[in-house]
Amino acid sequence: MAETRVKSFVLRFLLAQPLTYWKLLKYIDVDIPTVQKTLKNLLRNKILEYKNNLFYLTSKGREEAKDLGISVFNSAMCPECHGKTVTLSPFKWLVKEFESLTFERPKAISEYDQGYVDSTDTVARVIFMYQLGDIEGKNIILLGDDDLTSLALLASGFPKQVTVLEIDQRILNFIEKKAALKGWNNLEVIRYDVREPLPDQFKGKYDVFLTDPVETIGGLRLFLSRCVEALKGEGSIGYFGLTHLEASRQKWWNIQKDILEMGFTITDIVRGFHTYLLERDDILNLELKVVKEAPVEIKIPEVDFYTSNLFRIYAVNSPQPLVRGKVDWQRELYYDQEAYVTCP
C-alpha cells in the first residue's frame, strides 16, 4: 500500500538526517494526500517528531526502522546526469544560449497552473529527444509552452519546423520576439485555448508533440487528444510530463489506459526528470492544499520540491484522439481531488 511505502521512505531518509516537509514531498514518489496522511499517523504514533521546521525520527522510529530492515539511505542516483540518462556536457553551449534567450522570461502565473521547468532540465529534455532521434529534421508541435522549450529546440538548430499553441499571449509574444531577433523562420506561434477544437491546419502534420498537461485525468485526456490529432500517423512520437505529487498511481493507471487506447505504446518513463521553479511565495499565499492540509505548521519552501517524470510515447497505429471538438470545461480542467499544488 502507498502508506507503507511512504513510511519506509520516511524512515530511510530520516535515519540519514532530519528533513523539512518540502524535502520529504520531493523525495517520496507518492501523491501528496497520502504523504500528508501518513506523516500525520507517524506523528500521532510517536514515530516522528517535528521541531524547528524539521522532521526527526524518535527512538521509537529508529526501533521501527530496525524491525522493518530499513537502514540509512545511501543514494545511488547518478551524480552526472541526476537520473536523466543524458549528459549536458556536449551541449553546454545550448544551456548557455537558452539561459541567455530566456533571461527576462514572463513571470509564471500560478492561477493559470503555470510554473516553469528549470532551464537545465528544459535543455536536458531537448537533448533526450535528440538522443532518441526525435528532433532532427522533424516537425514538432508544442501545446502550452511556459517552459519556453520551443526556444531551446530552435536554438539547437535541429528541428525542421516548430509550432507553439499557447493560451498566454505574453508567452507567445516573448517566443516570437526572441525568434525574430535570432532570425529563426521555422517557428509558428498561435494563441489557442485547449478547449477549442484543434484548427484544421494542424491536423495530421507533425512528427512529434511535446506538452506539459494539467494533472487531472480529463485535462490530460484533453491535452493529449489535441496533440495526438496533430500527429502524422504510425511512428509519430509524443513527449509529456507527469508528476507523482498530484497524480496517484491509480491516476497513472487511468492515463496509461488512455494512452494505449489512443494507439500509443510507452517507450520511456524517466523518473524525476523535471524540477519546477514554482513561485515560492505563492505556495504559502494561494491557499493550496499542500499547505492547508499539511500535518504541521510549515514555512515557505526552501527547495524546489515539485518534480515530474518524462514520458515518451510511440504511435503503433493511426493515433486516435479520445476527445474531439469543443469542450466546455471550466475549473475542473485544472482541479481534482489530488490537485494539492493547484489553485482551487
Next chain:
Amino acid sequence: MAETRVKSFVLRFLLAQPLTYWKLLKYIDVDIPTVQKTLKNLLRNKILEYKNNLFYLTSKGREEAKDLGISVFNSAMCPECHGKTVTLSPFKWLVKEFESLTFERPKAISEYDQGYVDSTDTVARVIFMYQLGDIEGKNIILLGDDDLTSLALLASGFPKQVTVLEIDQRILNFIEKKAALKGWNNLEVIRYDVREPLPDQFKGKYDVFLTDPVETIGGLRLFLSRCVEALKGEGSIGYFGLTHLEASRQKWWNIQKDILEMGFTITDIVRGFHTYLLERDDILNLELKVVKEAPVEIKIPEVDFYTSNLFRIYAVNSPQPLVRGKVDWQRELYYDQEAYVTCP
C-alpha cells in the same frame, strides 16, 4: 513508420563512422525484422554499401542525410551511468562480491533461451531497486534466474527473503551452493516449470517480483501471470526486462495492455538497461534468423548487441493474473514471428 526511423538512425550513425551489422542492431531501437528489411532497401537504393564487414554511407547516402536534416550523431548518453540513472560508485564492493560469487557460473544454454546479463548490469538492477526502496526488508520472488540476480540481492544484505523459481537444476544448485557457503539462510530455491500452476505456498506472499521473460506475447503473459499471482496485493512491485530487438512496438503495446489489465501501472521504463552476454559462437551456429535473414554476409558478433529495457510496474489494485492453472505450450512459448535471436 518504423522503417523511416531505422533509416534516420542509420544515416546519423554512419555519418560519424562505418559500423558492423551487430552495432547497428544494438544502437537502433527497432525490431530486427524491420532493421533487416530497411537495410536491404537502403543497399538496393545505393544509400548504403557494405564492404569488409562494415556498412558505409554512399555519396547518395550523404546527400539523403542532408536533405532530411540529419547530421553526425553526437551521443549525449551519460558517461557515468550509461543511461541507467544509478551509479555503481557507492556499491563497488557489491560488484566485486557478485563477480567473485558468479566466477564459475553455469554456461548459458542458447536452446533454452538462456543468455545472461552482464555482471555490472545485474548489480545495477539491484541498485536501481534499492534506490526505489524495493529491496530493504522485502520478500522477493524471482521467476527464472540464469542472471543469478538472487546472489546479488543476497550479497547486498538488504532483502528479508529471496525465493528463486527456475527450471534449470544446474542454476538452482549453483545458487544454493553459494548461499550455503556464505551462510545466507534467507534463500529458498525451487525447481519450477512456468507451464505448471504456481504452487499454493507462493501465492500472495511477496512484495516484489523480478523476471526476465521470454519475448512472445503469450510467454510474457504467462511469466507475468505467475509472478503477479505471487504478490501480496495493492502496492506490490514487479521488475522485468523487455527488448526492442525481438519485440516490435506493436508487441510492446500488447504487453502494456496486459500489464494494465492485471491491475498494474508502469512507473519506470529505462532504455537499454541490460546488455546480454550471449554465446557469440552460437549466434552463427544455431541457424538464428538474425543471421539467416541478414541483408549481407556477416561475421561472428564483435560486440554484445543484445540489450533490453528495464520495466518497473506497481499494483494499483489487487493483482489479477491473466493465466491461471496449467498450460500445455511447447515451442510457441519461446518462439513467434519476431523471435530472431531465439532457436526455432
